[in-house]
Amino acid sequence: DADVTQTPRNRITKTGKRIMLECSQTKGHDRMYWYRQDPGLGLRLIYYSFDVKDINKGEISDGYSVSRQAQAKFSLSLESAIPNQTALYFCATSSGAPGYTFGSGTRLTVV
Amino acid sequence: QKEVEQNSGPLSVPEGAIASLNCTYSDRVSQSFFWYRQYSGKSPELIMSIYSNGDKEDGRFTAQLNKASQYVSLLIRDSQPSDSATYLCAVTGQGQNFVFGPGTRLSVLP
Numbered sequence: 180d181a182d183v184t185q186t187p188r189n190r191i192t193k194t195g196k197r198i199m200l201e202c203s204q205t206k207g208h209d210r211m212y213w214y215r216q217d218p219g220l221g222l223r224l225i226y227y228s229f230d231v232k233d234i235n236k237g238e239i240s241d242g243y244s245v246s247r248q249a250q251a252k253f254s255l256s257l258e259s260a261i262p263n264q265t266a267l268y269f270c271a272t273s274s275g276a277p278g279y280t281f282g283s284g285t286r287l288t289v290v
Numbered sequence: 291q292k293e294v295e296q297n298s299g300p301l302s303v304p305e306g307a308i309a310s311l312n313c314t315y316s317d318r319v320s321q322s323f324f325w326y327r328q329y330s331g332k333s334p335e336l337i338m339s340i341y342s343n344g345d346k347e348d349g350r351f352t353a354q355l356n357k358a359s360q361y362v363s364l365l366i367r368d369s370q371p372s373d374s375a376t377y378l379c380a381v382t383g384q385g386q387n388f389v390f391g392p393g394t395r396l397s398v399l400p
Binding site: 219227269277 | 294298322324331332333334335336339341378382387388390391392393
């Protein structure tokens with residue numbers, strides 16, 4: 180099994196719908212992150228969490244919310260999806276030591 | 291705003307050649323520098339990290355860091371078609387989150 184698992188792998192949704200992307204990890208890492216990736220723009224940080232009671236906004240948090248249900252679980256929600264949220268979304272974990280472990284990604288398309 | 295810049299490419303090199311990938315960063319207090327490789331549609335994977343000025347070698351990969359010039363590079367010797375991917379530069383300071391560059395797409399031609 181993968182160390183960092185993201186579900187779903189692919190999702191097509193309609194504008195205005197609420198959608199949740201889920202991430203779970205078996206690394207035992209405290210830190211978890213949500214990034215989106217768009218062509219030519221690299222990885223941009225949406226939200227991050229250093230423990231269950233700690234949630235922080237990243238550089239592009241507008242339109243997104245997160246929930247850290249447990250040390251191992253970190254979910255990203257789009258309350259009302261819009262087409263420019265079409266992107267590849269990655270969850271990542273870290274122990275605090277340098278280097279992230281990334282999940283396999285969720286390809287989201289908003290039509 | 292902290293920035294990390296890379297040439298988007300594509301950078302094309304013949305098989306067996308040296309590929310040179312470059313990255314500049316704006317935050318002078320950055321302390322840790324990383325190169326990730328990302329195949330199309332896949333997640334990034336860490337291939338090199340460097341923390342001190344100079345060169346660090348790992349197999350066919352060499353990372354070079356020059357903090358005075360705020361410059362970090364990745365050399366890939368004896369490039370193979372399997373090296374064709376996007377290479378992401380990431381920079382972080384103590385206790386800070388990573389800042390990623392946009393990536394350079396490398397194409398190694400057989």
